[in-house]
Amino acid sequence: MAIDPQYAGNWMIDAAHSRIGFSTRHAMIARVRGAFNEVSGEVHLNPESFDQSTVRVVIRAASIDTREADRDNHIRSADFLDVEQFPEITFVSNSIDEISDENFIVAGELTIRGITRPVSVPLELLGIESDPSGALRAGLEGTRRIDRRDWGVTWNTPLDSGGMLVSDKITLEFELSLVKQQ
Template sequence: MAEILPDYSGEWRFDPTHTRIGFSTRHAMVTKVRGAFNDFEGAIHVNAENPEQSSVRMTIKVASIDTRNEDRDQHLRTNEFFDAPQFPQITFSSNRVDQVDDGHFMVGGDVTIRGVTKEIAIPLDFIGVERDPMGNLRAGFEGSRRIDRQDFGLTWNAALDSGGVLISDKITLEFEISAVKVEEPAA
């Protein structure tokens, strides 16, 4: 008997315990600093018949930034960087989803950081779908995108003796998403 494929259409919610929304950048021009945001919500609306009618939205709590150094995290929350008290959230809302080829998508939309909204495109790879031991239908996506932090008003820096700067303007956003399908209970 042939296996029945699950219907991927519908709402999917990010599973925060199995999803990483992170970033990396050069520090002192010689090493990388990596971090993540630990408090976020995200959802994907999938239209399997017409992927271009799918959508993605995400809200990140800036205060949840975690670079494994509390002093640095506190500095990143100040008005020299994210200004978490005035701009407590980073948001993304897609305005298009293009299927590039099998399992590869370009998700375009508006990201707002520190009150500045810019359109970006994020390449996402579809990793697969599995039913987990609790019966949830779970999908995986991965992707990354470089942005210039100055485009969003994140301009603080410090000069180095060599003529370089302490923090690179180029930031790599990193997405490792585990999404669970919102399924109606069986009647």
């Protein structure tokens, strides 16, 4: 399917108006949320079709923020993200599929801790609008659950009840504002 010519081209993630975050269970009873404060990326929409378009996202792993300094430092350590050795988390698409009006599946390769695995991310287009300065913006949202062990993030500790302190299942949360480049 051809892309509307006004939308074809290059779009950049507006980090000030975007959030890439996550949530998981702690001690099997509480939900902990966090986000990465340093995110960049671009989308190239090929005028011919979505399947010829590309997405690249780069997250600075050390920018993790769960609103708890000790927890953030532990997540930065070799027990979790090992930001000294692996400073970036990246996602590079290999396909974009429009599954229905304003709903897409972006499939690609997610790299965490130097381990690359395929991931498909469902995204909903919330709208496209011109802002007061005349820039064309697009808003997208979506979530995707992953198993952190697939990327070598295996640290945990058992609880007296028989469960584990940190869930292996992580929900990734995407709230993206893209700005079309002229």
